[in-house]
Amino acid sequence: MMLRRKRMLKQLDEDIHEHIARETQENVDRGMSPEEARYAAMRKFGNVMRVKEETREVWSVVWLEQLLQDTRFGLRMLRKNPGFTAIAILTLALGIGASTSIFSVVNTVLLGHLPYKDPGRLAMLWGTNAKQGATEIPVSPGDFFEWRQRNTAFQDIAASYDHEVTLTGAGTPQLLIGYSFSANYFTILGVAPELGRTIGPEEDRPGGAKVAVLSDKLWRETFHGDPQIIGKPITLDGEPYSVIGVMPRSFDYPPGMQVWMPAALPASEANDYQHHYIRVMARLKPRISVARAQAQMTALSLQINAEHPATDTGNGVNITPLREELAGDIQTPLYVLLGAVGFVLLIGCANVASLLLARATTRHKEIAACAALGASRGRLLRQFLTESLLLSLAGGALGIALAVWCTKFLVSIFPNDIANLSIPRVENIPINLPVLFFALAATIFTGVLFGVAPAMQSARANAADILKESGRGATPGSRSARLRRFLVVGEIALSLVLLAGAGLLIESFERVVHGSLGFQPDHVLGVEVFLATNRYPENQPDKQRAFVRDVLRQMQSLPSVQFIGAASTLPLTGFWGETDFVVEGQAPPKPGESPSADNRFVTPGYFSTMRIPLLRGRSFTDADRDGSRHVAIVDETLARRYLGGSSAVGKRLNLGPQEKPDWWEVVGEVGNVKAFGLERPDLPTLYRPYDQSPVGLIAFTIRTAGDPAELINSAEQAVWDVDKDQPVFQALPMSTLADQSVALRRVSTMLLAGFAALALVLAAVGIYGVMAYSVAQRTHEIGTRMALGAEPRDILRLVLGQGARLTALGVTLGVFAAFVLTRFMASILFDVSASNPATFAAVAILLTSIALAACYIPARRAMRIDPMAALRYE
C-alpha cells in the first residue's frame, strides 16, 4: 500500500508535467507566444500544489494516521493513571500468561509435530473381544493375516510385537527394549534411517537373516556413534545380528525403543485366533475416514468370526488414530485445564472491563468535550478501543514472558515415564510460532472483549445526557453501573464453575491417594531383571531357579533388610500377561471363553515383604517347590468371582487343556492388589510358586528398615555377584512407582486448584471494586440517610445486601453452569459424581463467604461516613 502510494505520486508528477506541456503546445499551435502559452496552460490547470495535495490524500492511509494519534493519546491516558494501568496489565498478564502456558502444552502434546509422513493418516488397529470384555488388546496372527489380505480401507498394514533382548559384548550387558517390525512398518511411518537401511522383505520371513536397526540413542551411547557401525555384528540374546541401520534422533516409535528387528511372522500361525500379541499399524487410504475404515473393518471381522466359529470367539477391531493413541491419558485433563484458563482469562477481562467502565464514568467530562468539538461516535469508539488494545498488548507481552517462565515449571512437573499411563514424553515445551499466534489472538480478543462495552457505553453518551447526569444527587452512570454489576455476576458464576471443577478433582485425588494399593509400598525396593534367554533358556528352568535362589541369598545379607521376596512382575509396572483357567467340577467353557486371571509367580517371602494380607488358608513355603504338589494362591476378586467367595481354599484349577489337565490346588487367599494403579478395576489374580513354574522375568523385593533408595547400589551388586553379565533393568523404591501412578492426577489437580484460586482472587477483587465504587458514588445518599436517622448497622445492611444479591445471583448461575460443564470432566473423576452435591455446596459457601468478605470492607467504610462531610461532598 505504502509502496504503491509512492509510485502513484511519482507518476502524478510526470503526468502533470506532460499535461501542461501538451496544453502549452496546443496554445502555441493556436499562435500564442511560448511564454503566453505556458502561462495560459498553467492557469487552466489550476493550483498544482492543491492537485498534488488532493491526490496524495486519495492514497493516504487515514486510519493509520488516526491510529498513531489514538495510540499517542491512549499512552498518555495510561501513564496518567499508573495504578489503574498496573492493575489492568497485571490481571491481563496473568490470564494471557496462564492460557498461553497451557496452550503451549496442548500444542506440544496434542498438536505437536509427529516425525512421520502424513501422520494424520496413521492409525493403530487394536483387537477387541466382547466375550472377554477386551476393548483394546493386541491382535491375533490369524486376524492380522486376514486383515492384511482382505481389508479395503488401508494403503498398507504392518505388524509388530515387543521383543526384549539382552545385548552383550558391548560394555556391560544391557537389556534392550526392542520391537519386532514387519518390513513395511518403517515405510508406513515414512521415516528414512539416518545411516544404512531399514528391514527388507527378505529378512522379514522365518529363517531370514538376523538384522537389527538401532535407535540413535543406543548408537551414540553404547556404540559411541561409530560411523562404521553398518554391517558390524552385535550379540543379542547370545546370537549374532548384523546392524543394518540407525534411525534418526527424532524417531521414537514405539516410545522408548532401542532396537528394531524383523517380525518374521510364521505362516503357520495363520489359523491362530487366540494368541493376541501383534500390534498393528496401518495407513488409511486417501479420503477414507477413520469412521468409514472402522465400519468396513467391523464388517470384515464379523465375516472372519463366521468363517472360524471354532477358534475365533468374536475378535473385533478398534481403530485409534495414532495421535490419539500417543496422547492417550493426558487428553481430557489437558482440555479441562485449557477450559479452566480460558475462564480465568474471561474473569480477568470482566475485571478490567469493570475498571474501564468505572473510569469512563469519571472521564465523562472529557468525552463530552470531545463530542462537542465534533468527534464522531465512531471516532470515540476507536479511541477507547485503542486504549484497551494498548492495555491488552502490554498484558499480552508480559503474559508471554510469564508463559516462558511457566512452561519451564510445567516441564519440571510433567508426568513423564509413567508405566501405567500412555502419555507422550515431553522434554521441553517450546513457545513457538503457533503458541505466539495463540497469545496474540488471545491478546486481541481480550482487548476487544473488555474494551468494547466501556467504549460503546462512552461513545453512546451524548453531551446532554452527561450534563444531566452530573447534576447533584443523581447516580452518575447508572447504565454503566448496571453493566458493572452484570460483569460481577458473570465473574462470580465463572469462578464457581472453576471452583466446582477443582473441588471435584481434589475430592477425586483425596479418594485416590487414600485408597489402599493392597500392599505397602514404603520401605520396599524393587529390582527388576529380565533373564537373558541365551544363558537362562526356557528349557533349563533349573538355571533360573538357581539364579533367583542365589540372588535372594545375597540380598538377605544386605544391611537393614527385614524381608525379601521375588515375583515375576511388580505391581504398577503395567500389564504382563494372563492365564486362562477352568475350575474343577465346572462345565468346560467354549474355547476363548474361559475365565482368565492376571498371572504372577512369587517366592514364599513375597507376600510378607509387600505386606499383602493373607485372608484365608496359608501362604507359600519353601516346601512348595519343584516336584511337590502344585499349589496356588488366589486374590479376593478371583475367589469371589469364580470360587464362591469364602470357600476358595481347597478348590482345584485346571490351567492346561481339557484333555491334558494341569491341576493347581488353591491353598490360600490374599487381599486384592491394585496392580494397575488405584484407579483401575481389580483383575482376578492368580499367584503360583516361582519354584514350580520359573520364568525369565523376575523382580526382587526388599523391605528395609531404612531408605530403600540407599540400597539400590548394593542390591544391584548382589545381582552381579551371582552373574556379572546379567543386566538389571531397573531398581527403584516401590513408593516411587506408587507416586508415579498418581502423578498425572496430582499435577492436573494442583493446576486446576491453582487456576480456581486465581479465579477466586480475581472475582473477590472484582466485587470489591464494584462495591467500593458504589459506596463512593453513594456517599451523598448515605450521608442523607444517616442525617435522617439511619444507624450504621442499617448502612452496613444496605451495602452488604447489595453485595449479597449480586453474589447470590452469580452463585446460582454458576451452579447451573457448573452442573452442565463438569460432566465433560466425568472421565477424569474418580469415585465422585460430576454433580457431587457436597462439593457444589462447599464451593458455593466458600465463594459466597469470600465475596461477602470483599464487600465488607467498603461496607465498613460506608458505616463510617460522616453525614456532615457527605452532605458537603461534591
Add this chain to the structure above:
Amino acid sequence: MSTKEQRERIELLQGTLDLLILRTLLLGPRHGHAIAKAIEFNSDEVLQVEQGSLYPALHRLIKRGWISVEEGTSENNRRAKFYRLTPKGRRQLALETRKWDKLAGAIARILRPNSQENGP
C-alpha cells in the same frame, strides 16, 4: 455536524466528475490531457473542468479498481500515461448512468410537473 455536510457535497461533485471520466474512457484508453479535452468538447464546452482536478479523480478511480493506468506512446511519439476502463469500471459506469438517469428524471419531474403529464 457541519463537517459532515461539507464532505457529502464534495463527494457529490466528485462523483459527477468520476462519471464523466468513466464515460469518456468507454470509447478507449486516453491520456489525462485528452480526457480533459474530450469532456470539454463533448459537453459543448459547457462543463469547464478545472483541468487539475481531473488528477485526484483519476487516482481515486484507480484506487477503486475502476480504471487502470499504463505507459504508452501518444500520436506524436511522446511518452504518456494512458488510462483504461476496467471491466469493473464498465459495470460501475452502467450502474452510475442508470442512477444518474433516475435522479435526473426525478428532479425534472419535480421541477416541471406538467411537462411530465403532457409528454415531452
